[in-house]
Ligand SMILES: Cc1cc2nc3c(=O)[nH]c(=O)nc-3n(C[C@H](O)[C@H](O)[C@H](O)COP(=O)(O)OP(=O)(O)OC[C@H]3O[C@@H](n4cnc5c(N)ncnc54)[C@H](O)[C@@H]3O)c2cc1C
């Protein structure tokens with residue numbers, strides 16, 4: 001057993017960990033980066049990038065399927081599943097390669113392989129080979145898919161999303177459990193690539209949406225092409241020859257048994273904090289076992305331990321892992337002189353079609369923080385000019401503004417090209433613009449952004465009237 005002394009130890013060489021490492025080094029600290037799994041990051045290996053590669057293939061197939069609506073007839077479309085998956089893997093490997101190059105450039109003496117766990121607040125045990133004595137520690141251990149053992153017992157055809165990107169070809173049928181971002185993105189992509197897909201949702205939530213009106217619009221839009229089973233509980237999964245038998249019960253109590261080639265379990269991810277020996281640190285944990293921490297410094301209590309990225313479950317998204325990792329690494333190096341870092345306006349995009357996006361304060365947050373002190377404006381995309389031109393005229397945008405000040409607070413939407421609308425709105429939010437100031441901005445024609453203007457005009461009217469919502473009291477019931 002060797003002992004290693006350092007200023008900062010970073011646990012996890014994912015996106016948050018790599019950024020923490022760089023920031024700590026830039027602040028002049030001796031830093032050790034500890035990785036227990038493969039290098040390459042979740043984003044590049046099994047997250048953002050391979051999922052968007054699969055979605056890109058699905059968009060190509062969908063564009064052909066939608067072409068006759070414009071009078072364009074491409075002929076018989078054939079999806080070569082093996083070729084689709086080969087491209088996903090090849091491009092994925094290329095993205096992973098860039099990360100591996102970065103890791104390769106880190107001095108060997110700064111890298112340690114193995115799983116780390118605390119044995120004291122300032123001491124880590126890495127596998128059985130190294131004890132690390134550190135002035136500060138950054139926890140950047142990421143998250144893992146939740147996979148119920150009872151479902152996994154049905155065999156290797158029950159998987160989380162990680163396994164999808166290693167499929168050699170496309171299966172004939174997939175049951176997707178969960179209508180969070182992963183379930184919807186992958187479920188729709190597979191369906192568009194010709195796979196028979198059914199999505200099981202125990203409630204009626206849609207991705208990250210909290211606004212019931214937008215969630216309903218999203219459900220309506222996606223149900224046009226997807227077999228969405230709301231209020232349906234998966235009771236059991238069993239092996240059935242080469243297939244899987246899925247037993248479910250719907251909201252009316254009806255039992256169903258159906259066969260699929262694969263089950264994709266997308267019921268959420270949990271932070272990797274439970275095998276870390278946190279009980280030896282004296283940190284106060286929340287009810288999920290995550291240390292309490294300051295969202296501006298990433299510091300856990302008054303300790304020299306910092307937590308960043310999916311590990312803290314605050315906003316488990318790539319840009320957040322970057323920012324939080326940087327803040328945590330910088331403060332770990334400077335401890336005890338920690339300082340708040342830049343936390344940006346929340347922004348999240350689900351790459352479904354239509355896309356689902358949230359920017360600024362979410363509906364659920366406003367219900368908690370603003371109660372009846374905010375108004376809602378909205379715009380439907382059904383008759384929106386440019387959306388109709390593109391035959392993508394579906395969706396709903398709801399924008400929120402503060403009564404009294406007229407300040408723009410946030411938005412939830414299901415809309416064509418929502419990734420761009422959400423950026424626009426998040427920037428306005430972070431700049432602290434009022435709704436009136438936003439309406440003074442230029443809008444071209446014909447563009448989807450004109451839908452934003454329609455919603456903002458509606459919001460301006462509601463703010464003018466001093467009303468909490470266009471249709472009476474705002475139904476503040478998260479998940480409704
Ligand atoms: C299918 C999918 C699609 C996604 N799409 C998007 C998207 O489009 N846009 C977006 O913004 N976000 C997306 N995300 C989320 C994004 O990928 C994550 O938020 C981000 O990668 C988290 O980075 P991280 O550094 O916190 O964790 P990771 O990159 O997972 O890094 C954690 C590292 O810690 C290591 N580790 C864990 N425990 C220990 C230990 N005890 N000792 C040593 N090492 C340890 C792990 O091996 C891992 O390498 C997606 C996620 C998934 C799963």
Ligand SMILES: NC(=O)c1ccc[n+]([C@@H]2O[C@H](COP(=O)([O-])OP(=O)(O)OC[C@H]3O[C@@H](n4cnc5c(N)ncnc54)[C@H](O)[C@@H]3O)[C@@H](O)[C@H]2O)c1
Pocket residue numbers: 177178179180181182183185200201202203205206207208233234266267268269315316317348349350351
């Ligand atoms: N485009 C993106 O930015 C993107 C894409 C993919 C993933 N991600 C990140 O990954 C995280 C994890 O995604 P996710 O979709 O796995 O989790 P999620 O938490 O977003 O959604 C999980 C869903 O599964 C449902 N669920 C839970 N238990 C269930 C059960 N027993 N049966 C049926 N449904 C059940 C939940 O109600 C929820 O709707 C996301 O929160 C997001 O931060 C982001």
